[in-house]
Amino acid sequence: MTLKEIAALANVSPSTVSRVLRKDGEKYASKEVRDRIWKIVQETQYSPNVNAQKLKMNSKEETEQKKYKIACIYGRGKEFFDDQFFYEIFKGIEQEIYKNGGVICSSFALSPHNQTMTFEALKNENVDGVIVLGRCGREIQNQLVKKLKNIVFVSLNPSDVEADQIFCDGKRSAETVVEFLYQQNHKKIAYIGELDNEQRYLGYCNKMKELKLPLKREWIQKTELTISSAYENAKQMLENDSSMSAIFCCNDNVAIGTFKAVTERKLKIPEDISIIGIDDTEMSQFTTPMLTSIRIPKNEMGVVAAQTLLNRIEKRHKLPMKIELPFRLTIRDSCCRYSDRKEK
Template sequence: MTLKEIAQEAGVSISTVSRVINNKGTNAASQEVRDRIWEIVRRTGYSPNTAARNLKTGQNSEHASPRSRSIACIFARTQEPMKDAFFSTLARGIEQEAFKHNYVVKYIITSLEINNPATFRLVSDNQVDGAAVLGRCDKQMLRFLKKYFNSVVYSGLNEIQANYDQIICDGRQAAVVAVSELQNLGHSKIAYIGETSNEIRFNGYCDAMNAKTLPVLRDYIVNTPMTSGGGYQGAKKLLNKSKDFTAVFCPNDITAIGVMKALQEHGLKIPSDVSIISIDDIDLVQYITPMLTTIHVPITEMGQVAAKILIDRIEGGHHLPMKVNMPFYLAARESTGPSRKKHVLSQV
């Protein structure tokens, strides 16, 4: 497979393919085109080093010599990873960095597939050099990893209790910063919409409320899937339970987008009636109205660092588990504002 062949299959120019696979940023092509190009790269096992050797020696790609080494991306939290903005961005960071080192992300495995015999055969019959695990693992996933992979790196917002390399952006502390921002704006009646079980961002919400001796009220908490649909339904449940909250903290942007839609349909204005803040800073949040205030997580960089650490382990560069903590910061935009002294929810 050559750049020209990838370009023909993707329906774009050779220069566009080159910009995308050499990580020239989001301006290289649209998200749809970037995804299409990387799918072809993953499927065909295209390698820049092999392509360069072939060009130098005059070989046809059909007769390429050494194989690219391969990595599996295992999505522990989502069944449709390419539709999840956070995890797909994380995976692209891994893919881009791995590609520079002559590694290809050739296998995508979701949590639903780890008990599928076909998955066992795939991993056993093919030379998979390592695995990048994206999202919090359960015990079943950890057993799968231990059985089939010698080299593993984990990346996410929740630290896991396992002896693997971990690339973490501290979700608990990010939640504390987010809720503290609402408190600094004068909010004390802050609701939470998202998952609560084993979720450190919920723990961070509780930490921030307790630090100000503010009650964590059951009526202010809605346990719901961290999806746009979960956020939408969660906001409707919240409105049925409570009328006096002035702000909502969501553990991720996608949930917040669903919450915003439900509140706006209810006739509420953001942020004049209700402030909303979340965590992630996916691209989409700058293109909604109002633009979402969120904690910026360096998602692409987390993926790139994860790939570097995994490749270093595969190649014998280190043997003891490593942990890298990535920084975050508040991206203050339009969805948060001062708390109103007289709240309007009870009038709506």
């Protein structure tokens, strides 16, 4: 695949492709065009010919450019291409690595059953560094740190592992959700999402206790973070007790599944039940009504993770780095103030 062929597929000029693949792409192409080009680059596994760039550019900066081989590991044991949240982080990683003369040479979905195979594959690939997306167990984290010399973890669940970490605080974002709903006069707040070692669930429980709100077992539902699983589990929760006034969903996939379960019971959103999520993925703007969600800076997390890994590879820092990025509440139409008239 050549630059000209990518340009033809994207229906743009080769110079536009070249600029997008460099750091000044935002000046010359819209976000839609840039995303289209990067999607083609990813699908075709196009890799820049750094040696050719050196000859053509004949500059000190290009001459000193180095090729990095980077691998990405998805800690949840499923393909991150199926997860909009982590896919957006991955795009940020891929683009930043590419701009710095590197390539994502492989990606793996890590589970307790394929650890040995994953480590062997990374060894055979002879990668310069690894970025781990999402939460994985402490034992697996320790194994990764022990076996890999350059590694960065990216998640909403920071840990005390001795390695570079890029995170957006899931616990504080959950506390912000509960506080927002409380300010909207909601006191019967349910939670649906992961429970085990999950900072968002911990934040929910802590804030509910702080505000002296009821933590009913019937209003806490465990689910995988997929739309289909959330739909089934939200149905079960509503069958057990549908008297809550708001549901806190620990990500947007869960919120969308919950939307379907709530509307199937002939309940209106937000008049009967307010729903709020975390992630603020693109699809949150296309629900009916539009989803209120905590915006996590996904692309920025990917970019910073890539920069931190490259700095680690080049020995620009030695101490483990913990970099926290801010979140922001995005208020849309799926939440409203709870009326005293609805108290039961």
